[in-house]
Amino acid sequence: MRVMGVDPGLTRCGVGVVEGVAGRPLTMLGVGVVRTPADADLSLRLLAVEQGLEQWLDEHRPEFVAVERVFxxxxxxTVMGTAQASAVAMLCAARRGIPVALHTPSEVKAAVTGTGRADKAQVGxxxxxxxxxxxxxxxxxxxDALALAICHIWRAPAQNRLQRAVALHTAHATKGRTA
Structure with a gap:
């Protein structure tokens, strides 16, 4: 599984690509940031984030994009700029038909460090x-972008099993009501 993690931001949008499967060693394929000048017009900053993310998508061709859920x-x-950059990341992925997963900061910290209250140094x-x-x-x-990708690789199998179980339960419950 190849996942591009995006830590959204207008000044620095973190991007990291990780490949692997849960329970096996993971490989970093790329890491960096898309930067925009704080004094530029908002629309131009969003365009720069979009262009930067498109380059990452072109180069690494991820199967999934994991974006930090804005809180x-x-x-x-600050939260508005983060939300706008997050929306750009989701749009870029959706345009290509790449599934997007949103993970909260505490989910990511817990997945990577074992505690949802870890600081940036512990995550790094x-x-x-x-x-x-x-x-x-x-x-x-x-x-943080790499941590998002790692979190998704580790959580996706369990999330997929849970979604299938809920769908199966819903299908059986619906079938029982129509019979």
Missing amino acids: SQHNVS AMVTRLLRLSAPPKPADAA
């Missing part, structure tokens, strides 16, 4: 270990 912060302008250290890197990816947005 409310105290700074509304575990990403470094899990991907057998010589140093943590910089900036932290890049490490």
Whole structure:
């Protein structure tokens, strides 16, 4: 499974591509950030994020895109920019027919470190270990993008089994009512 993780942001949008399956060693295929100047017009910044993500999609051809689910912060302008960058990432994936998964920051931290309250340094250290890197990816947005991809690879099999079970249960329940 090849997953592109996206840590959305307008100034720095983290991107990381990881390949592997749950229970086996994972491989980092690429990591970086798409940057936009803070003083540029919002529409041009969103266009730059879109163009940068399209280049990553072209180069790495992921099967899934995992995006950090935007949560409310105290700074509304920050959360708005994050939400807009997140929407651009989802749009780029949808345009190509690539499934998108949203993971909360605490889900990602728990998957990678074992605790949903881990700090950025802990996440970076575990990403470094899990991907057998010589140093943590910089900036932290890049490490977070890799953590999103790892989280999805590890959680996807369980999520798929759960979705199939719910669908099967729903089908049986519906069949019972119509009989």
